Amino acid sequence: MDLIVIGINHKTAPVEIREKLSFSPKEIIEANRLLKESVFLKESLILSTCNRVEIYALCDRGKDYLSGIKSFLGRYHGLGLSEYEERMYVREGREAVEHLFSVAAGLDSMVIGEMEISGQVKKAYQDARQGLSTGKVLNRLFEKALNTAKKIRTKTFIGQGAVSVSSVAVRLAEKILGRLDDKTVLIIGTGAVGEQLLLYLRKNDVKSILVTNRTLEKAQGLADTARATAVAFENFLDRLVDVDIVIASAGAPHHIIHKNDIASLMPRRKQQPLFIIDLAVPRDVDAGVNTVDNAYLYDIDDLKRIVDENMSLRKNELGDCSRIIGNAADIFMGWMAKENPAPSYRRRTAEEGVKGEM
Amino acid sequence: MPEFNFHILHQAIYLKIHSITIHIGYIAFFAASLAASLYIIQDNALKNKMIGVIFSRLPSLSFLDKLNYRSICLGFPMLTISVISGLIWAKNVYGIYWRGYNSRHFYSLILWLIYALILHVRLSARLGGRKVALLSIAAFFVIILTLFGACP
Numbered sequence: 439m440d441l442i443v444i445g446i447n448h449k450t451a452p453v454e455i456r457e458k459l460s461f462s463p464k465e466i467i468e469a470n471r472l473l474k475e476s477v478f479l480k481e482s483l484i485l486s487t488c489n490r491v492e493i494y495a496l497c498d499r500g501k502d503y504l505s506g507i508k509s510f511l512g513r514y515h516g517l518g519l520s521e522y523e524e525r526m527y528v529r530e531g532r533e534a535v536e537h538l539f540s541v542a543a544g545l546d547s548m549v550i551g552e553m554e555i556s557g558q559v560k561k562a563y564q565d566a567r568q569g570l571s572t573g574k575v576l577n578r579l580f581e582k583a584l585n586t587a588k589k590i591r592t593k594t595f596i597g598q599g600a601v602s603v604s605s606v607a608v609r610l611a612e613k614i615l616g617r618l619d620d621k622t623v624l625i626i627g628t629g630a631v632g633e634q635l636l637l638y639l640r641k642n643d644v645k646s647i648l649v650t651n652r653t654l655e656k657a658q659g660l661a662d663t664a665r666a667t668a669v670a671f672e673n674f675l676d677r678l679v680d681v682d683i684v685i686a687s688a689g690a691p692h693h694i695i696h697k698n699d700i701a702s703l704m705p706r707r708k709q710q711p712l713f714i715i716d717l718a719v720p721r722d723v724d725a726g727v728n729t730v731d732n733a734y735l736y737d738i739d740d741l742k743r744i745v746d747e748n749m750s751l752r753k754n755e756l757g758d759c760s761r762i763i764g765n766a767a768d769i770f771m772g773w774m775a776k777e778n779p780a781p782s783y784r785r786r787t788a789e790e791g792v793k794g795e796m
Numbered sequence: 797m798p799e800f801n802f803h804i805l806h807q808a809i810y811l812k813i814h815s816i817t818i819h820i821g822y823i824a825f826f827a828a829s830l831a832a833s834l835y836i837i838q839d840n841a842l843k844n845k846m847i848g849v850i851f852s853r854l855p856s857l858s859f860l861d862k863l864n865y866r867s868i869c870l871g872f873p874m875l876t877i878s879v880i881s882g883l884i885w886a887k888n889v890y891g892i893y894w895r896g897y898n899s900r901h902f903y904s905l906i907l908w909l910i911y912a913l914i915l916h917v918r919l920s921a922r923l924g925g926r927k928v929a930l931l932s933i934a935a936f937f938v939i940i941l942t943l944f945g946a947c948p
Contacts, residue, residue, distance in 0.1 A: 709925055
C-alpha cells in the first residue's frame, strides 16, 4: 500500500486558485467521506487552510489514483482540470510523511515556524475522523505529525522571536515593562500603522489608551474605535508622566518629542521606564531620547531589523528541525513496513519461516 | 557545682544574632546584585537594540528591578541588626567598639552607608533603573572586600 499526498500551496498557486479549491469548515466532513468513496481510497484526509489544500491518501500500490483525486477536486468545485493541474505537487511514501511533518511544524508556512498550522492540522484530522475517512495508518501518521510538531517547538528555536512589527513591539514592551495589563499607552497621530499596533496592544490587554492629534476630532475618531480617551495635543507632554508606552506616528516635518522633554520628565515619573515607538517617517522623536536613562526608543527601522533577524534565526533552525523530522519519519516508516509489508517482503519471510520449521 | 557564667551566654547570643542576620543579609544582597547584573545586560541589549536568543530568556526589566529593590529592603535591616550586634559582641570580647580603619567594622559601616544611599535615591526617585543597578553591583564588590579584604 502506498501513502501519497497531493496538493497545492502558497508556493505553487496564487490565492485566486487556492480559494477556488479550498473546502469550507461546513463542507469538510462530507467532502472527506465523498472523496474516499468516489476514488476508492483505503484512507483519506483533506487538509484545507488559506495557504494550502492537500489530500493525504492511502491506496493500493500500482494503480493510478492521482488522476482520480485530481478530477474529484475539479468535480467538487466545478473547475476544469487545466486550471490547477500543473500547480499540484505529489509526494509518495517517505517523502509524503516528511512533507506532512514539516507542514504540521510550520516549516512549510509563509511565516516559518508559525504556530497556527498545528491547530489547523489537528482540526483537519478530527474532521476526517468524523467523516470516517481515515484508518489505522493515517490516524497514526497524523498523531505522529502533531507530536513531532510539538517536539520541534520545544527543542528548537523555530517558533521563537517575534516576526511582525506589531508583535516585536509588544514583545519589547513586555521585556521592558513586564505585565501590560496595568500600563497606559499614548498614541500621537492617527496613521494606519499606529492604529494597527494600537489594536494589537488592545488585544494584549493594556490598561488604558490615550490618543492625541493636532486636530482633536481625528483623535476622537480613533479613540472611539479603539475604546480610548482623546487628549488635546497641546498638553500631551504633561500626560507622559503617567504613560508607559508612546506610539508616535504623526506626520510632522520636525521632531515633536525632544531629548530635554524626556530627561526633565524622568524624575517626575519616578524613573519608571518609558518605551517609545517611533513609527513616523520622518521621525517624530529625537534619536537622543534613547540616551536618557530608563527611556527606550525604537524607530520603524529598528523594529523591521529585529523582524529580519528573528526570521533568519528561525531559518538557521531548519537543519535541526529536519533532523528531528527525519528521525520521526524513520520510526513511522519502520512501523508502516511492519504493519503493511510489501508483497515481496511478505513472501520472503513466509519462505524463510517454512525453511525454519523444516 | 561551678557557677553558671551569664556573661558567656550573653556573648553567645550576640554572636548568634550577628551571624544569622549577616548570612540572610549577604544572601539578599547577592540576589540584589545578581538581579542588577541581569538588569544591566538586558538594559544594554535594549538600548543597543541587540536582541538575541539570551535576551528572550531573561525576565523583564521591571521584574529584575523589583527583585533588586525587595532584596535590598530585606538585606538592609539585616545588615543593620548584624552591625549593631557585632559591635556589642566585639565590645564584650575585645573591650572596645572601634577597631580601626582596616577592620570589618569599618567596611561594614561603608556598606551600610552605600545601601542606605541606594534606598534613599530610589525612594526619592532621584535615580532609578540602570543607575541603581550599577550602584548595587558596586556595593556587592564592597561586600567581597569586607569578607576577604579586611581583618575580622
